[in-house]
Amino acid sequence: MTALFTTGLASTAGTAHSAATPAVPGTALRLTVAHGATPTTGTPHLATLQCPPGSSTSHPDPLTACRLLDSVNGDLARLDVDPGACTQEYDPYTVTAAGTYRGRPLSFQQTYGNHCVLLRTAGAFFDF
Numbered sequence: 001m002t003a004l005f006t007t008g009l010a011s012t013a014g015t016a017h018s019a020a021t022p023a024v025p026g027t028a029l030r031l032t033v034a035h036g037a038t039p040t041t042g043t044p045h046l047a048t049l050q051c052p053p054g055s056s057t058s059h060p061d062p063l064t065a066c067r068l069l070d071s072v073n074g075d076l077a078r079l080d081v082d083p084g085a086c087t088q089e090y091d092p093y094t095v096t097a098a099g100t101y102r103g104r105p106l107s108f109q110q111t112y113g114n115h116c117v118l119l120r121t122a123g124a125f126f127d128f
Contacts, residue, residue, distance in 0.1 A: 025103025074101035081123030
């Protein structure tokens, strides 16, 4: 009789724990980097990012990219990874991100003055 009572408690505790831990919606993004003033200039580089990283991620450093995305709560305009000086040459790079961040729609497009500014601002997120 005691064994049945103990087993019943373990089963109930497991069920209560599962119900108390809701699933966090995932993040899935399609990223592009184009050398030019528009997202379709030349041949844009493409990457997919899934957080937590999964099999459909093609980003070369998904752990860092997911960490950067979480650090700004999905607001890519707030990224400023390595503030510092860059040359003043105008050689634009345009980046885009589209998809979902923790279940919320995310759409971002930004043109940076040159590759240095892109990397200092976005770091590994758009480094592919």
